[in-house]
Amino acid sequence: MTDNTIKLKDIARILSVSESTVSRALRDHPRISLATRERVKKLAEQLDYVPNQVARNLQNRHMNAIGVVIPKLSYHLYAQAISGMEEVAEQLGYNIIICQTNESTEREQNIVQELLSTRIAGFIISLSSSTVDFEHFAKIKRRKVPLVFFNRECEDIHTDRVIIDNFGVARQAVEHLIRSGSKRIAYFGGPAEVQISNRRLEGYTAALKDHQFPLIADYIVHTEFNPRSAYEAAGRLLGLSTPPDAILAFSDQFAYTLYQKAREMGIDIPTELSLIGFNNEPATSLLLPALSTVDQPAFAMGKTAAEILFQQIQHPNDYYRAQTKVLQSRLVLRGSTR
């Protein structure tokens, strides 16, 4: 297979100069005569020369790309966060390699291995819901590859992280439900292994305790991130002999399911049931009644994670204490709460 791609050598030969001269001229190296620089650049332009980043990267010891490992692109929060990362990466000339785990630890492990092999400059990771073994993350750190967790983090690994105040905002949401007259408040959460779900549960618990509300086991629901599990769990919760009159849901997706089930069971929102979701997805404001939810600074979270990652990349030998950045969320009250 013949490869006609133009390379430094070709330009050098035509101009009867050395490859290094061409290399320097193209990168505006200071000690190069204006004349040759322009000759070189002109010819490069004519020949449609495109530098080979792979060769450059081999010298750099890493790719000009960062790896982003997330559960699912279709979770709106991640799509937004990635836009935030892009803004940072683009300016620095880095690409973003996105990999979805689909909530599978095995895929997560394979992806990490694969990306290590690709010699990406660093990782930004949000854990799969099923991940409880952290050896693959430890491996990243052992190899001293920059790593930042965001949103769903892993406490066992000593590294930077960017998260949201899940505890605080959940507490605040439940506070609101209490103040607006709810008496039987439930938490509709994700799988029991998921950190952020548990943090929100703690916030929920704290708010109840503050107001001397009892903790009722039936009102604390854990369910998988798939519509069927959620639908069944919703049926059980709303079908209790003493059903809740308010629910804090782990996500807007879960809240949608609760809307659906409530409609089917003839339960009116918000008079019989107050509902608060999480994420402020675009459709939330279109529901009838519009869904109250927690707006997450997803774009900012992605941007911040990328900024911190590039600090690590650009100062690889700095001794640093792993920092945890906590971004503030905002409770958005709409028609689904009283």
Next chain:
Amino acid sequence: MTDNTIKLKDIARILSVSESTVSRALRDHPRISLATRERVKKLAEQLDYVPNQVARNLQNRHMNAIGVVIPKLSYHLYAQAISGMEEVAEQLGYNIIICQTNESTEREQNIVQELLSTRIAGFIISLSSSTVDFEHFAKIKRRKVPLVFFNRECEDIHTDRVIIDNFGVARQAVEHLIRSGSKRIAYFGGPAEVQISNRRLEGYTAALKDHQFPLIADYIVHTEFNPRSAYEAAGRLLGLSTPPDAILAFSDQFAYTLYQKAREMGIDIPTELSLIGFNNEPATSLLLPALSTVDQPAFAMGKTAAEILFQQIQHPNDYYRAQTKVLQSRLVLRGSTR
């Protein structure tokens, strides 16, 4: 900066064999003794050796990655399509580099240039809405880098494409509106440069013509892909002295805007206004009434595009006639149509 990464050389030295032997052993080359193969593999495992893909790629002449260039990740269709591509790429050991143009041609051009430099194995592209100059695509073809368009294509470039039968399904949708009694049917479309919007417009026109409906200029709307433009356009359309009694919207997003405006103006859906969207986004079924829409085979489109791209990658010298794969969409009728 010391880099302690284990490489072939290290393993070779410890085992007192040559680098080539190690290289071959690790890749299960046939002509290597079982004994050494196992010795090598065992040590590699112990030392936590991870092959350097960058070095490999330098020889391959291209990265083990494909570039995916799309308008926006937050359009649900693209998130789904990417999952389809991932399924194919993963099996072949390729990564996916995703770049968003945010509907800007300038970004699109920069991204293409950047990805060419990165020596990705191929491109899968869906055009930015504003792109009317195609030189950057021509450049890809000139360099003989595999390229597949999907969803939003570019007719001027001779290459493979995977699209949806926009004409046919729009015609079918309008047919349905006519048969269910609508008399004044409007098309609420995207920017005038966007191919797929125009194809749908042609389908709309064809259906009207089939039934001897007049073509009314006021009923054909072009608007930008941002909420404000859409909101204003919706106001103008619904505020006409003789407003439409049915609308085919270019996207569910646009349909949402029409819902909102209709509510504000006290127009009832579906009795006073029938509405059909495009994309079957998750939230469509939750609206009241639920939105009738066109379900697009987004996952299949991504998967097919990737399959075709890898055909190009694996058979670079095949003479081939650029193929156009047209996937079928499906009209999903719900409460927003009569």
Next chain:
DNA sequence: TTGTACGCGTTATCAT
């Protein structure tokens, strides 16, 4: 200011 020589980590080719 420019050229020479070597290294980045791996694989392919040719030799043994």
Next chain:
DNA sequence: ATGATAACGCGTACAA
């Protein structure tokens, strides 16, 4: 079955 050497395309230290 294994080893030696060159090559992939570029950047850089050192020399001139």
